[in-house]
Amino acid sequence: MKENPYQPWLATIDSICDEVGGQRAIKTFRLVFQDEKVREKFTFLPGQCVMVSLFGKGECFFAISSSPTQKGFIEVSVLKLGKVTSALHECEPGDVVGVRGPYGNHFDVSGWMGKNLVLIGGGIGQAPLRSLIKYVVDNRKQYGKLDIIYGARTSKDLCYTKDFAELKTCEDTNACLSIDVKEDGWSDFVGFVPDNLMRVNPSPKNAIAVTCGPPIMIKYVIQNLGKLGFSEDQIFTTLEMRMKCGIGKCGRCNIGNLYVCKDGPVFSYKQLQNIKGEQ
Amino acid sequence: MMQTTQVEVKKKMKKDFEPNIIGFLCNWCSYAGADLAGTSRMQYPPNLKVIRVMCSGRINPIFVINALQQGADGVLIGGCHPGDCHYERGNYLARRRYAILRELLDYVGIDPRRVRMTWVSASEGKKFADVVKEVTDEIRELGPIQQLKRENTW
Amino acid sequence: MKVSTMEKYILLKNKLPEWINMITPTYTIFAPVKEEDLVFFKPITKPSEMTLAYSNAIVPPKAQMFHQTETMFTFTQGKNIRVNPASLPDEKIVVFGIRPCDAKSLSIIDPVFTNDFEDPYYLTKRKNAILVGLSCNQPTVNCFCTSLNGSPASPEHLDILLTDIGDKYYVELNSEKGKQLVEKTKKLFTPATDADSKKKKDVEKKAVDAITRQMKINNVDAFVKKLDTIFDAPYWKTIAMKCLGCGACTYLCPTCHCFDIQDETTLDKGARIRVWDSCMRPEYTLHASGHNPRPERMNRVRNRVYHKYNYYPKNHQMIACVGCGRCIDNCPVNIDIIDVITKAGEVKP
């Protein structure tokens, strides 16, 4: 019999980056597999997820927020919500977790070569996009224009500020941040992400739009993309459902006949319109 | 795994079985009474391990059942005498819960002597020591709990 | 694995105990055992413990492959975290007296556990199990396997099928595994005659006729497609009003395979276990954020029906219901899948 797909590999938390503080804190964990062989074997593409275990607490599904171009470790960004995520937030570098994966489909990075990319994120939804952004930046020549639109409620709620500082200095990258309410010293856009999208006004020509974030944001972003002339099959998003097994068996993450864990999490808007099921 | 537990149980069955007893004592009376037993150097068996709570009213019957599940052979609940509760009525509420729980345990076949309640005031160090002796002897007599204990056979 | 031409034998009823005794040393035998008016598949040591005069086991024998509680692996907590794989049983089992519908249910859920990632717990047990079926001579009120292309005496998903044809069993060997089991005990069996075959046909026909409740949908495939058009029908709400979300229907359904994974621990060690779960519960889909994609009972009732009659056929070309009637028997408020489906067939898109 093959490897037991439920049994995680051990990984050590190498470092932890506090992205956002407060009640709904977000931290990014850099995980290094203990087993050298696993480190080599473990390959993934942007958009894919891993199941992270805290032994004695449980397992959670996270998008990998680092890029396949970064070797030797993977990163996950975790929003503190329930049992496992709260416990993860208590962890310190050196602590050991379990990881299994990678799971799910991924952004079609090879199919999108040569296209302009519009990446629209909000909140923790930025995690899979971060992987994609890094991937595209590291393979910059193979892609066209890159527009990144990202927003949060306040400047304190923005993730990956270090990344964005770098991105801003990249020449052929347009990184547009926004916050919902005005703050002193904020020079970028003030307003909601969908509005920022309209302001940036990307052209649908030869473009792919990817949006990840809270459902309500996705709803308006898609509306606005429509207004900008993006067609259904140019728009991609990732979906979230409660997960247990991550490999299409435990049953709960179905939307219609599709399982988010294995048929997703990346879906084209066109695909979504055709499934009958609760999202 | 299953077998080892059984062996363990058998081993425990022997005369030298030392019961593991959990005591939930309220902070104000019975815990203080237990302290007094200590300062007066009254000797009693070491089987009872105390968990301090603010009031006997805090003791959810689930704690008691869970203790039996997690490996306690007996449980002792200690509170202030009726009328003396630091919180006025916590012990009265505990008394009701205890009465029902005890009946229920008996009814499903778990010896109710494994779960006892006592009133010990802060001045009753002697009583505390006596109660611990009594309870320990009784539970030693009953032997290790067989019924509710989690097997954790994994 | 299926044998092309089925071998057919006769086992005299009075020889059955002997046969069972002969295979007991090699196999753990799960057979129907009566307890409190209910029938359970339980390991037996003596043939006398089992009851063959029964209609349906209350808990489907899926439980023998897909344990209600399964330790996935154990671990040590604290300083030295280690993961210890659970030992997968290599015990060989015979599920004796399983009904054709229940056997079919295993074939239905097989793809779930084999797809993409193989589920070692289910599959080891499944591979180590021999299904010795028993035709259903006395279908219950709520049996409707025939509505779903099943038959009370079909050997299709079994290794061996026994049919009670009077004082003897008509034995059909339907797989290599089945053949092997009989092979070693060949002396108890005699080849079946045409008359025996005819008798079996008669018995089967009688049983089929005894199944009177039917889903009144003309064409199953068309119905599967039709469901796509009535997803938003208010009809689902009217059923859901009654549903208590108690989950009895799903726990006892032979094709329901949902599970939950949890960690259980003591101070320094613990285990990751999985347990059956039910899509009829609100917590099933509840996100940590508080959002619930299936917040109302209507969503969940509909999901159960769609999972069986629409999503599953789409993914695996099979309806995930075998018509065993357990969910009907056990629903405290008489939500009756035969009725639900029949009426759904009448709903206007």
Next chain:
Amino acid sequence: MVNEKQLRDEVKKLVSRDDVKYVIGYEQGTYGFQVTPSFAFTPEEAERFIFSPLCANNLSVYLMLEEKPPLRKGEKEDTRKVGLVVKGCDARAVVQILQEKGLKRESLVIIGVPCTGVIDPKKITVKFPHQIKPVDVREEGNHYVLTINGKNQKIPKDELLFEKCKQCEYPTPVIHDVLLGDEVKSTKKEEYKEIKTLEKKALKEKWEFWSKAFDRCIRCYACRNVCPLCYCKECIVDQLSPQWIYRSVNRSENTVWNLIRAYHLAGRCSGCGECERACPMNIPLTMLNKKIEKDIKELFQYVAGVNLEEKPLLAMFKPNDTEDTIL
């Protein structure tokens, strides 16, 4: 028993009212002896209503089950009343819910049915295991008359009645807005014979009895969901931190689950027996509930679900409560 015409007329009258959302009652089930809950929003739907000795369900469970999706902006809460057909034991559950202030009295219209006992579906299916066509069941004196395939069959009531009905002390709903028919007076007294017999057995025997029963439990929680008084938003067994009871299905956890369920209903259980009826594994849950019912009657002179003003049993005390076993 009840005049069904009167019942339907009453329900029709109710559902025609502007301040009534719907009425919950019974209708013919899909096969055999089944009766199923029915929701009438319109007078036409009220036509389906029946009441027969087969109406075992305690419909009050639906009161706390009603889903109220969050209101949209500008939307007003629907405060219309819900109508409900109740038997004696069902009414006690309603009283208990009202007493716990789970609902307001004004939000209900209660149609009381003076009850002469209902049939235990398990008993009747044992007698007629293959009955598919719906059956008309009437009560005639001490007998039930079943019309099967046009032929009448008389069966003594005692053979079919729910055990709980044989000792019911409150056959006429203690609370109602309308009473269909004359009050049924009870001279019966719950004697708890079965309970007392079991109580007297040796601990070992008791444990054997219960562990065998609890071993069967598949922790489907049907007993909980069918119970009108198990309406916690999140049951302890569904909580992850802390895990009060492990999810593993084994003797220890099953026993604890069953004990805690019963304990959480101490002083609240109305004795409707729905939990036991719903339990697919035939676990004698009533014997647990009744045990507590008996104890609290003896120890605290407390009866659940008969007095709207009563305070929760476990939230109050009397200074002279029993001290018998306290050291």
Next chain:
Amino acid sequence: MKIGVYVCECGINIAHTVDVEKVVEDVQNLPNVAVSRFYKYMCSDPGQALIKKDIKDLQLDRVVVASCSPRMHEPTFRRVLEETGLNPYFFEMVNIREQCSWVHQEKEKSTGKAIQLITGAVARASFLEPLEKKEVSVIPKALVIGGGVAGIQAALEIAEKGFKVYLVERSPSIGGRMAQLDKTFPTLDCSACILTPKMVDAARHPNIELLTYSEVVGLDGYIGNFKVKVKKKPRYVDEEKCVGCGLCAAACRLKGRIPNEFDLNKGKRSAIYVPFPQAIPLKYTIDPEKCITLKTGKCGDKALCVEACERNAINFDQKEEILELDVGTIVVATGFDLFNPMEKPEYGYGKYPNVITGLEFERLISASGPTGGHIEINGKEPKKVVFIQCVGSRDKKTHEYCSRVCCMYTAKQAHMVKEKIPGADLVIYYTDVRAFGKGFEEFYNRVQGEGIVYRRRELGDPIEVIKNNDKVLVKTKGHPDIDADLVVLATGIIPREDSKELSRILNINQSADGFFLEAHPKLRPMDTFTDGIFLAGCCQSPKDIPDAVAQASGAAVRAAEPLAQGKVEVEAISAVIDADVCGGCRMCEDLCAYSALEFDSEKKVMTCNDVMCKGCGSCASACPTGAITMRHFDMQQILAQIDGISAEAIVQ
């Protein structure tokens, strides 16, 4: 998670029966334990320094100290954490002295037990949550309910300390029972003479606001921030205008026709009245039950009082007012009622005019009373007077307790009779004479010396009063019958009729006898279980004036404390309710002794006011869903502790 475990040897107190070295070694291996050490005296400065150093160097998250009872040193070690910047509640203490080394002798077993206890503590420690000590600010005002001598005293003292006081009195005047008394035992000073100046002081004090003819009808909030609802009944007389001249009363059509309650209905008044001449405030009040205008809308052809009042003070349109007051603390001084002797018909009270109560007698001998201080009964001066003590007190059938004042006031009254009617024959039936106070025994001796006959009656011996022409016959066991002109019943002090209602409004408790319950009979006699509410005077138990005043002063100090502090610290260990889990079953609602739980009928969940919550946890263990978490004693922590104590790995 890094936990430091520190085991104390306590000199040899612990070390001689617990093998500390082994303990330290064993617990080292427990999950999350980063360091474990032992030391001679953990609580000493070097011991504390050791912990501090580790917290800093090893970045400990939690600290477990195994030493003596937490009742002793928990605060010490919490401070250690606090000083190192760790939340003080990240500390767990294990008692291996009082509850281990001192009570067991076998070293091996004590060591084992110590390890188990520490393991439990370590398991628990990883679930400890940080807690904040809470403070609430205090509104620097107080409320005194009841304007008897106790209430007046309390109000004056708080006012003297510089805080605003609202003094709420139900009747039209302050003064209470004491105002009805004539002379006071044992010193025999005139009650009015000592009380009236105090009443005037209270009325004049700039910090006191009198709210007479008012009642407290609602209370919300908690210590420091009470919101009080006071109902001010209409007097129908403008208090601003009325100067108390009494012209109106003299003009009233019902003049002299209405029994005066103040005189226990012995005297008569008008429909517009002041209860007694020295009333404070001296403002007239119209009795709505009696006034013809108020009852019928019309009083003859015109209301005579309106006519008579030169200051136009009368206003029939006055309405009841509800005032909302914000106060920080409350003193309850609502006094007492008297036992109704009708409950004991054998005394003939109510049947024969010759039988009166002690308080009626006080009015009878009072110079300001209905007879101007002249003792007369049926128009005649009594020659033979009998006093009966313990009427309604020390009686299992009525009130079991002793009313404490009857012995003395009977002696006082007997003395007064002797003084006013020197030839009178006086007999006192007593059970025991309780003369415990300062000067009481001396006074009693003095009265006995005045030729007053004390006759002992065993507790429970029947006594009967029957009619004998215009006299009454007093029959008892063991003594000859007495043919008396006047019988005075020393009726006992009982809780006020409305105590139950008031205890509900204020959420304070009554003891079994019906008086308000103090938080501790000895150590906190003025406190109630509700923080910020204090008791004074006879509402708590029967008392004489000196005791009532002493308690009032005490209560005033207690009540002024938080006002002076400006803030109060409230228990950090309290209940928290998870609104996502609470199903609103309201199981917990009424169970809290402190009314900390309140139902939010909008959200349909229970809420806990953590300022009022004392952290007992009774509610948490009643909540079926576990929606209530007890800070510092939550389910998770306790289950972990059980797990740790019982862990197989540890149990040898």
